[in-house]
Amino acid sequence: MIVAEQKKLEEIVGQIQDFNKILLVGCNECVTVCEAGGKKEVGILASALRMYFLNHGKEMTIDEVTLERQCDHEYLEEIRDMQDKYDAVLSLACGVGVQFMAEKYHDKPVYPGVNTCFLGATEERGLWTERCQACGSCILAYTGGICPVSRCAKRLMNGPCGGSTNGKCEISKETDCAWQLIVNRLKALGRMDDYEKLMPLKDWSTDRAGGPRKVVKEDVQL
Amino acid sequence: MSVKTPSKLEKIMAAGHFGVTSECGPPRGCNPEVIPHKAGFIKDYVDAINVTDNQTAMTRMCSLAACIKLKLMGVEPVLQMVCRDRNRIALQSDILGAAAFGINNMLCLSGDHQSFGDCRQGQNVYDIDSMQLLQTVRLMRDEGKFLGGGDLDGRPRMFVGAAENPFADPFEIRVPRLAKKIAAGAEFIQTQCIYNLDKFELWVKQARERGLTEKVYIMAGVTPMKSVGMAKYMKNRVPGMDVPDELIKRMSGVAKEKQAGEGVKICIETIQRLKEVPGVKGFHIMAIEWEEKVPEIVKGAGLYPRPVVD
Amino acid sequence: MRLNYPANLKIIRVPCTGKVDVIHLLKAIERGADGACVIGCMEGECLYNRGNFRARKRVMQARKVLRSVGIEEERLQMYNLSSSEGPKFALYANDMTEKIKALGPNPLKAAKAKLKAA
Incomplete structure (x- = not known):
């Protein structure tokens, strides 16, 4: 939501x-x-x-x-x-x-x-955290279901950066390192081999960068 | 590894010598004398000098301009480029600009988050990340292509490097991450400052076992401590830094006025020990705002005089 | 126990203080009450476990709103007692009355009168 x-x-x-x-x-x-x-x-x-x-x-x-x-x-x-x-x-x-x-x-x-x-989830009553930046081309399939665009402070496609410490982000000890979460998930899924696959340059044209966006579904239009 | 660029640093390491680099931070202003002044201390003791790119997100004179300054005084620069401040258009354009001035070394970095610096309220770019920047330079150099697919008029002949932090978390991906950087195109690696030598040696050993040390020149990063205060600061405040307690104990065991000397001594001992580690091909001496100590360290570590290559 | 407590206190009974919401407390002040207090069971003894803790949070939330609109937040209070403590109830009632007397009347009443006169 x-x-x-x-x-x-x-x-x-x-x-x-x-x-x-x-x-x-x-x-x-x-x-x-x-x-x-x-x-x-x-x-x-x-x-x-x-x-x-x-x-x-x-x-x-x-x-x-x-x-x-x-x-x-x-x-x-x-x-x-x-x-x-x-x-x-x-x-x-x-x-x-x-x-x-x-x-x-x-x-x-x-x-x-x-x-x-x-765009986020209710982690607990009174605590909401970000999960999505609506970039317009979802890559969760490749990152173990954890989004580096919304959850890495540098939105790294091939993280983590050198600032990841004890599972936390360099910007704050309160913030989880998204790439630590991704690695943990890939491990749990037995997919660590995927970690070494280079993620290609992201197409940001579906993001805010491409200007105001529009979704058209003609088959339901009256 | 065969030589692919006119880089002196590459030639020296390819010839089997230890490469030695150091770094200079550009000034917080436009004073044109700062870079030549700092470089003056070290130029005869290193093969190339890294110029940092708005490090810790503090706004400074641009790395490219400072590199050109070095080049004009006959010193070989390593252009550091972070992905924080420029999109793929600006990055490619700066690579071309650098190449036009005969800059032949580049270090691809993500960059510290802007919240550390003097523009906390600024945007960051991160259009691409450091691995993708490596790929970009290699594409331009090896295929003569822009990211957009167009042909380049003249290829940038860059010896391409990346940074690695063997001490960052999670440790189990440090070697896979190195492999990934090599796959992306890294030809040399400058590491984060090494204080935990055991952990570093374990990392190099694992890299060696995967054959990675045959594919990339690993340059071990060292930073002399000025004081026990600096050691503690590094341990507690700098993300991804591993400073063992014994080191802090050793620094605090000497009188305050002798701590700087002890820091230099530790740095020299570190280099001497790491020279024996198979897979270590060079040293990156980051004497932060303490450039004048570099000659002493290089000499003390038996890395002087620097080899001459054509 | 024939205990005396101030007659100016209007008692509103609720099944549990957890039923009291921020808006009830604000409405009381908005409509001219000089103060309002919530008297709940002893902490840790709520039949619904957390009703009185919720009430305390809401009193705090309502006090924050009062502070932001420039009205003394002390006009809202939270007390706890157990059902057998009649004397404590009288004590709290007196304490509340003293607090409010020290603060004086709800400033909104005077403000309303002034607007009407203008």
């Missing part, structure tokens, strides 16, 4: 303080699971903002709504009539939701309430 983290209150306040009526919109998908922008977080943030502005002597309406998804037309349409009554929208969806909202309601200011961080 997409993992996000709520912005600091001061930053959010700075974005919306010149308005009087704000619609705070949550999303029921990824940001709910990572506890950054679901219904619960919408409630807490709305209450905090109302208290903040009241305490600073400003009359501010903050209303709440949480949509099934903000990255789909049909759910975003649900607030078409509603959004008219507000000066601006504060979205707690990921960057995708914020942009889709901005595209749909072209003359409505839309502000992000979260920082979209990465």
Whole structure:
């Protein structure tokens, strides 16, 4: 899923303080699971903002709504009539939701309430870690199911580098060395011979490097 | 191993002599005197001088420019190139630029992560990694091709090297990794600073058993310690460095003002012991900001005078 | 036990303090309460194992929110006692009242009145 983290209150306040009526919109998908922008977080943030502005002597309406998804037309349409009554929208969806909202309601200011961080997994309650960078051409088949693009600080295709120490990355003792993990996995799979195969230069044209990407599946298009 | 390039370093090792290299870090500024000054101490005691490429991710004068400086003063440079700061276009382009100035040695590295340096907030590139950079140089040199498939007008005649850290983890892949670098095109290897000699010798032995020492010139890396403080720093703070406790004990056993001398002595003893290890073909003396000590070490280790090749 | 405790305390019963959420605590302050405290079972004695630990975390989370909006975080408190400790309950109730009295009224009440007057 997409993992996000709520912005600091001061930053959010700075974005919306010149308005009087704000619609705070949550999303029921990824940001709910990572506890950054679901219904619960919408409630807490709305209450905090109302208290903040009241305490600073400003009359501010903050209303709440949480949509099934903000990255789909049909759910975003649900607030078409509603959004008219507000000066601006504060979205707690990921960057995708914020942009889709901005595209749909072209003359409505839309502000992000979260920082979209990465594609990751819930390791445990309250701990999310990165697993994928959406490079567009998956190489997990060759690396024992562990991704060096997202998990090696240097995204080395033929790692590890000389900085790997006790299974940890040179950038921090808290960070696992992806290539140590890969070697461990290849060993467990009895595939250490694969380690010596040189990984060719990666085609980054399917990555961000190739410009904005698009997936088209014609057979389902109406 | 037959000679493939005009590199003096390659010729010396191919003739069966120990190769000796050292390194100079370019200045944190554009002062043109720094590199000639540092090189002045060592040029007659080594076969070639490595020029580091923004080491520890601290922004410095570019390695290529500093190499050209060396070349112009008649010293043979080893151009270090890291994959951190340049994509495949820039890397190929710099290789061509270097070759145009008669630079014939290159060392391919991943580079320290930018979080160590003065631009923590910067992007890193890592379009390709050090093994792929080795492949790239070899493709350009041996096939006369660009990565994009086009033909080169003139091939860069580079003696191509890589770094290896025999002490990094996991240890069981250190030799397979060396094999992989050789397969990618490495012709010489400069190792990380060696303090744990037993572990290093084990690594060379395993490499020898796989026949790898016949395919690549291994140059053992050594760095003299200036003080016990430096030894401790290396042990605890530098990733992938293996400094045995006995060494720290030995350094702390001598008076502070004599520690530098002891460090040089240890360095010389290290070289002397490693000269006896079959498969070791040279030494890379990294006297970090202490270039003036290189002559003493080279002489002390019996590596002076340097052989002359045509 | 006919113990006295301050009459200004409104008691809301919940099946377990683990049921109390951050938003409940924030809403209490937002709507004008001068303070709110959660009184849970002794730590380690929760019938549901971790209910009172969750409650403590949530009180801390709500306090962080109050701090960020400029309201004294001490208006939210967490206490623990076992069900047989009537005197301790009275003690906590008094302690809470003292704390709040020292802080004065919820600043949001005055702010609201000022906005209305303007």
